[in-house]
Amino acid sequence: MSSRLLRFxxxxxxxxxVRREVFSxxxxxxEGEPPLLFVPGLGHGGWAFREHWLGHAASRGFAAYALTPRERGSLRAYVHDVVQVAAGLPRQTVLVGHGTGALVVAHALARYPARAAVLxxxxxxxxxxxxxxxxxxxxGTLPALVGGALTLSRKQLFGADAPEAHVERxxxxxxxxARSLxxxxxxxxxxxxxxxxxxxSPDDRVVTRKALDRTAARYGGAPLLFPGMGHDxxxxxxxRDPIDAILDWLVKELAG
Amino acid sequence: MHDTPEIADRHDAVCVVGAGASGLATIKNLREQGFSVDCYERETSVGGAWNWRHDRSPVYAGTHLISSRPLTEFPDFPMPDDWPDYPDHTRVLTYLERYAEHFALRMSIWFGTEVVSVTPVGDGRWDVTTRSTGGGAERVQRYAAVVVANGHNWSPKPLSVDASAFRGRIMHAAAYKDPAQLRGRKVLVIGGGNTGCDIAVEAAQQATTVWHSTRRGYWYAPKYVFGRPADQVNAKLLQLRLPLRVRQWLYHRTVRLTIGDVTRYGLPAPDHRPYESHPVVNSQLVYYVGHGRITPVPDVARLEGSTVEFADGRRVEPDLVVTATGYLPRFEFLAPELLDVDEEGKPDLHLHAFARRHPTLAVVGLVQADGGLFPLAHWQSVAVARWLRLRDTDPERAALVQQKESTRPLRSWTRLHVVPSSRHWFEVGFTNYLRALGDLLDRMEATS
Incomplete structure (x- = not known):
């Protein structure tokens, strides 16, 4: 019970x-809309959002930030960093986590009253x-089970025609x-x-459809699906489709 | 005529008195439970005691936190992690201002507005009379509940001896703002609390002569032990759930090994065990006593002419007497029986927060602990907000919770073995108190 109160x-x-890398x-x-904080998952940095989503969110009136996870972190350290950055922004923040970043956001939500959250x-x-x-x-996965590094592959993350540059980054x-997450x-x-x-996406090769439904059910809803898209x-x-859908949802929630 | 104002009904809205740290947390947590909130603040800005611009602020230039950052910050709005272990008062104020900004709390606050009276109207609702701090017409509004967060560090406790015949300058610590006030003077500081010790140390750096008068010996805890802030080490002992006796022994050992025997410096030996008085955290007091900059003296017996006489018959002639006697809680807008205030002025509240006979009246922030106040005020206000919501949505369960709460033993949430003094009226153990609040929250959230 009281672990949320007793934080020994x-x-x-x-x-x-640590010094945190935050893109914005x-x-x-x-116009005073709540800021968005994007949290990437394993293998990714803030750059993954800077590519398209940050600029697009800003063009629709939302201050958008993306945090690069610290090196050699842990779930606890990542959650700490997300809450630190969110609390440092001038208004109650919307947390957007992707992949294992969504796990970090889910844990951060227990520590910081976000304006809204997107997983x-x-x-x-x-x-x-x-x-x-x-x-x-x-x-890429097996070595991680025996103490080696976890390497993500192009096939896992992307649909048919992903630019090579992303894979290299x-x-x-x-x-x-990886274990801590x-x-x-x-x-x-x-x-x-x-x-x-x-x-x-139902065609995500990292997150199964079942896992997606289970997560959505945990937060009392059904997932919004984008068929044909990869994990990233x-x-x-x-x-453009998912970020527009996210912002449309947000605009509706903020009005309600 | 203007003295029979019309009553404006604010329906389900809750009135909060004060926009200091406790009031701000209360606004936020009530709003999270869906309540409309009107907060009245007599000053024109947030921060309460921590805002040095405020009349009632006891803050002086050198004020720093006594508890370290992790045990002081709001649990859902951390202080920046690159701040020092013990931020100073300007940072604390910045923090509170950012909290108010972040959660858009100012839109619920009526600044420059004083609460004149709060009276029950019978059905659990309250008539709150307010007026502009500068004076002017009074206004009465009706609220579903009232949460008092007016602070307890602004009404100075009078000195226990008569000082009317004293011709030297005498001021309460609340009026002490800047070390320049001490420079080149012969200063007597009265009071062994954290403020008294801090001012004695500042005087040691500025004044020509410093006497420090305390009624009894205290356990002076250093701000750091084993390279960590002392309260974080203490929290470790609490985490291990060591019995009080063991913690007292460890405390004793640590003080012996680091500071040693304080009587060697001329300080009186403590007349109580560790953890039986509010912790005095000061690394420098003993240092300056050891350097002869501070002369420890016993309790003041008499102040007359230019002379101060102590209990042991010693006499000194200070130019300036700073009385760090502490503060008493004051609720001038509430009839004493509403909070079950006894003849000494001590309110009797469940968990130091809930009025026993008025389920829609609560006080937030009226506690002292071996940790920071903000986390306690946060969880108190969460509990108050949940309680008010539960009364609304499920009165039967609320009644059940109330009945269960009435059997909660006093010793489970408040310190009973403390030096008897008004200073310890609201002394609680940081973790024990949070456990009790967590337990109450669980009771209210449990699905029946």
Whole structure:
């Protein structure tokens, strides 16, 4: 019960501070909409959102930020960084997590009353995600099971015609970091009951359709689906559809 | 005539008194539970005691936190992690201003507005009379509930001896703002609390002579032990759920090994065990006593002419007396029986927060602990907001929770073994108190 009140870990050994890399795209003029904070998953950095989504969100009037996860982090450190950046923004923030970044966001929601949250192609449950990864990308995944690095593959993340540049930018994830995310406990309930949207693709080779439904059900809804897209919704040639749908949903939620 | 104002019904809205740290958290958490909130603040800005511009702010130039950052920040709005372990008062104010900005709290606050009276109208609702701080017409509005967050560090406790015959300058610590006030003077600081010790240390750096008068010996905890902020080490002991006796022994050992025997410096030995008084966290007091910059003296017996006489008959002639006697809670807008205030002025509230006979009246922030106040005020206000919501949506369950709460033993949430003094009226153990609040929240959230 009281683990949410008694935070001994934070009181006795706070997460060490680091310099955080945050990309941003700001709207002109700023009409006071809540800012968006994008949180990438394993292998990705803030760059994955800077490519298309940040600028597009700003063009629709939302200040948009993307955080690069710290090196050699852990679930706890990532959650800490997300909450730190969100609390540092001038207004109550909308958290948008992708892949394992959605897991980080789900945990951050228990620590920070977000204005709203979006879980895009969320990897919330480690085992099914690991199963899918082993099927599609055994060579990149197996080493992580025996202490090596986790390497993501083009086939896993992208649809048919992804630019080669994106694939080259992916980073390997140390096994310990991957383990801390895949063995994460179920996230606690969000504070401040924010509206939560789950988006994904039925053709995602990382997140199964079943996992997507399960995550959406956990937050009391059904997933918004974008057939034909790969796992990396924000780098897909059709990147505009999901971000527009997310912003439309957000505009509706903010009005309601 | 203007003295019979019309009553404006605010229906389900909740009235919050004060926009300091506790009031801000209360506004936010009530709004999260879907309540409309009207907060009245007598000053024209947020921050309460932490805003040095405010009349009632006790803050002085050198004020720093006594508890470290992780034990002081709001649990859902952390302070920047690149801030120091013990931020100063300007940073704390910045933090509170950013909190108000981030959650758009100012739109619920009526600045420059004083609460004149709060009276029950019978059905659990309240008539709140307000007027502009500068004076002017009074206005009465009716609310579904009232949450008082007016702070308890602004009404100075009078000195226990008569000082009317004293001809030197005497001021309460609340009026102390800047070390320049001490420079080149012979200063007597009265009071062994955190403020008294901090001012004695500042005086040691500025004044020509410093006497520090305390009624009893205290356990002076350093701000750092084993390279960590002391409260974080203390939290570790609480995490391990070591029994009080063991913690007292460890505390004793640590103080012995680091500071040593304080009587060697001329300080009185504590007349109580560790954890039986509010922690005094000060690394420098003993240092300056050891350097002869501070002369420890016992309780003041008499102030007359230019002389101050102490309990042991010693006499000194200070130019300036700073009385750090602490503060008493004051609720001048509430009839004493509403909060069950006794003849000494001490309110009797369930969990130091809920009025026992008025389910729609609560006080937030009226606690002191071995940790920061903000997390306690946060969870108190969450509990108050949940409670008010539950009364609304499920009165039967609310009654059940109330009945269960009435059997909660006092010792489970408040410190009973403390030095008897008004200073310890609201002394709680940080983690025990949070456990009790967590337990209450669970009771309210449990699906029946």
């Amino acid at each position: 870990e934070d009181w006795t050994s706070p997460v060490p501070p 795209a700001l709207p002109h003029p700023d 895009a192609a969320p990897v919330l449950h480690g085992w099914p995600a690991l199963g899918a990864a082993l099927r599609v990308n055994p060579l 992916l980073t390997r994830t140390p096994s310990a970091v 895949f063995t994460a406990p179920e996230p606690a309930d969000p504070v401040g009951s924010p509206p939560v949207l789950v988006v994904g 919704l924000m780098l897909d040639p059709a990147w």
